[in-house]
Amino acid sequence: MRKWKLFFQCYYLSFRNKLKRKLGKITRSKLSNLDSYDLSPSKSYLYYAKLIENGRNLTNEEYHSVVSQSEQRHRLKDLIKCRRLSSPVSSIESLQAWGDFNRIRTLLSFDSEQSCPIEIVTHSTQDIDGDLPLMICMQGYNSGAHLSLGEIRQPYDVYKVDAGSAIALQAAELGFRVISYERPCFGERKEKRIKKPIPNPTVDAVFSWLMMGRTLIGETVSELVSVIDWAQSKFRNADKRIFLSGYSAAGTTAIFTSALDERVSGIAVGGCVGMLKDTVMQRGTGGYVAIPDLLLHFEFDSILSLIAPRICVVVSGTNDHIYPYYGAETCISSARKHFKKINASDALVHKEVVGGHTYYPDVLWPSLVETMRCRGISF
Numbered sequence: 001m002r003k004w005k006l007f008f009q010c011y012y013l014s015f016r017n018k019l020k021r022k023l024g025k026i027t028r029s030k031l032s033n034l035d036s037y038d039l040s041p042s043k044s045y046l047y048y049a050k051l052i053e054n055g056r057n058l059t060n061e062e063y064h065s066v067v068s069q070s071e072q073r074h075r076l077k078d079l080i081k082c083r084r085l086s087s088p089v090s091s092i093e094s095l096q097a098w099g100d101f102n103r104i105r106t107l108l109s110f111d112s113e114q115s116c117p118i119e120i121v122t123h124s125t126q127d128i129d130g131d132l133p134l135m136i137c138m139q140g141y142n143s144g145a146h147l148s149l150g151e152i153r154q155p156y157d158v159y160k161v162d163a164g165s166a167i168a169l170q171a172a173e174l175g176f177r178v179i180s181y182e183r184p185c186f187g188e189r190k191e192k193r194i195k196k197p198i199p200n201p202t203v204d205a206v207f208s209w210l211m212m213g214r215t216l217i218g219e220t221v222s223e224l225v226s227v228i229d230w231a232q233s234k235f236r237n238a239d240k241r242i243f244l245s246g247y248s249a250a251g252t253t254a255i256f257t258s259a260l261d262e263r264v265s266g267i268a269v270g271g272c273v274g275m276l277k278d279t280v281m282q283r284g285t286g287g288y289v290a291i292p293d294l295l296l297h298f299e300f301d302s303i304l305s306l307i308a309p310r311i312c313v314v315v316s317g318t319n320d321h322i323y324p325y326y327g328a329e330t331c332i333s334s335a336r337k338h339f340k341k342i343n344a345s346d347a348l349v350h351k352e353v354v355g356g357h358t359y360y361p362d363v364l365w366p367s368l369v370e371t372m373r374c375r376g377i378s379f
Contacts, residue, residue, distance in 0.1 A: 042281075049277045052295050060301045061337040069306055076298060076306070077260050080218035080291050085110040085226040087233075100124050101172055103149075110226055117188050118227070119149060119180040123172045133241035133265075133379060134231055135176035136224065137168045140248030140271075141201070141286065144187020148180045164359035167245055174365060175379045176243070177235060181227060183220055183250065202286035215291050217256060224257045228264070240265070241377060243311075243368075247271050247359055248322070249288050251314075259306035265377060266311025266347075268368040271357045273314050273328040273350075275300050283322065301334035308335075309344030311375060313368045317355040325352045346374045 058066065088108035096103045104120040122128050139147050142165070143154040150166030152158055157165075164170075168180040182189050185201040197204050206216045224244070231238045244254035244267045251272030258264040276299060280289055304312065314332060316325040332350045339348040349371050353360050372378070 046277065046281060049281060049295060053277065053299070060299070060305060060334045061341070063302060064305055064338045064341075069308075072298075072302070072306055073260055076256075076303065079294055079297065080221060080256065081214040082218045082221050082225070082260060083214075085114070085222050088116075088226050088230045090230065090234075095128070097124070101169065102128050108227065108230060110223065114223075116184075116223055116227070117145075117182050119145070119168065119178075121149070121168050121172045121178040121180060123175070126172075126175060126177075128177075129236070131237045132175065132177040132235075133243065133377075134179065134235065134238050135168075135171040135243045135245055136179045136181055136227065136231075137171060138181050138183055138244075138246035138250035138253060139165070139186065140246060140250040142186065144190070145180050145182040146187060160359075164361040167247075167359070167361065170361050170365055171245065174369065177238075179227065179231065181224065183253065184216065184223075200286040202288050206287035206290055210290065210292070217253065217288055217291065220253055221257045221260060224253070225261050228261065232263075243267065245269065245364075248357065249286075252289060255303060255307070255312075258310065258312075259303050262310075264310065266313070266368070266372070266375075267307070268313045268364050270315035270360055270364055271317065271320055271323050273300065273304070273316065273331050274323045275327065275331050278327050279323055299331075301331045304331065304335035304348075305338040307348075308339045309342050309347055311347050311349075311368070311371050311377075313349045313351075313364065313371055315351045315353055315360045315364045315367070317353050317357060317360070319355060320357045322357055347371065 064072075088110050091107045091109070093105045096105075100123060102122045102124060106118050106120060107115055108118060109115040122132065126132060137145075137148045139145050142160060143157055146153050147157060147160050147165040148168035150161050150169055152161055168178045172178045185191060185205050190201060191197045191204060194204060202216055209216050209219060228242060231242070242264050244257060244264055246254050247270045249272070251267075251269030254267045254269050255272065258267050276289065276295065314328065316323060316328040318325045329350060329352075332348065336345065336348050339345055349367055351360075351363050351367050353363050
């Protein structure tokens with residue numbers, strides 16, 4: 001009887017609170033004298049983030065003048081705990097003709113407990129063994145890398161594919177050899193073992209890695225560096241033209257990877273640029289860029305500057321709820337000063353698009369191709 005009483009009491013309180021919220025009558029604390037206080041944890045950490053920013057004696061441009069890029073890369077690598085993985089061993093299935101594309105499905109094993117599925121895609125008009133530029137494509141906080149191939153596996157995928165998620169196919173049509181990479185925690189690499197995983201796909205991995213002194217973004221960058229190692233050993237002249245592409249968290253991954261690995265010739269990304277204190281620290285996140293001590297040394301403009309003089313093409317939506325154009329432009333304007341200083345102004349491109357946090361292939365790819373042409377990089 002007591003069990004049912006508690007059940008109905010809980011149900012009643014839940015219904016009452018929902019009704020009050022709907023009517024705009026928010027349930028308040030009985031200690032009414034506290035109603036005027038903002039007791040949110042974010043009030044404290046955003047305050048300290050501001051103190052850190054105000055305590056910096058050098059602007060991004062001045063910082064790059066006194067601290068070498070190699071020293072900054074070493075520091076960033078240490079902060080995100082990027083490590084050298086073993087050369088991956090591949091298990092390759094047979095080549096498949098897939099519409100207008102050729103497709104090879106491959107499993108890369110970095111060690112006995114860490115493996116990553118990839119898809120190698122080329123357009124049917126290209127020589128699969130030819131001298132092609134390499135593009136590594138990733139997806140953000142979505143259902144998986146299959147979206148890069150235009151595949152629908154989950155109900156909501158229909159909207160993603162319709163919006164232009166098939167970035168691997170788009171790049172292959174341009175003439176790239178494409179590696180579609182599945183990020184940890186998503187798609188076929190989604191968590192399946194632990195009990196009661198947090199709904200946000202990265203939270204469990206973020207905190208588990210942090211307890212071992214590592215970061216999830218560091219592990220992801222480490223894998224991408226290893227994928228580049230593998231590609232260089234497998235494909236002819238792959239070391240000359242290596243590009244990364246992705247939107248949202250995948251774009252963030254591309255930025256961190258290219259900032260650290262100078263073999264990357266350039267990136268084409270969208271919906272992922274803005275000062276950390278103004279973006280991920282202002283909303284609920286999965287902790288993907290939760291990197292201890294990062295803000296003591298870097299803001300996002302400094303990380304972007306490490307890509308110079310290589311290509312960095314960014315597309316931002318005016319109504320993006322995470323990385324709006326105006327915030328991205330503030331960050332990019334700061335980084336642009338460093339690009340300009342080393343005569344690479346045309347390598348950093350920022351495109352404004354009217355829209356939200358989504359794909360913009362009709363803007364991203366033409367901008368990349370034009371920037372490659374201006375920088376003397378051909379197909």
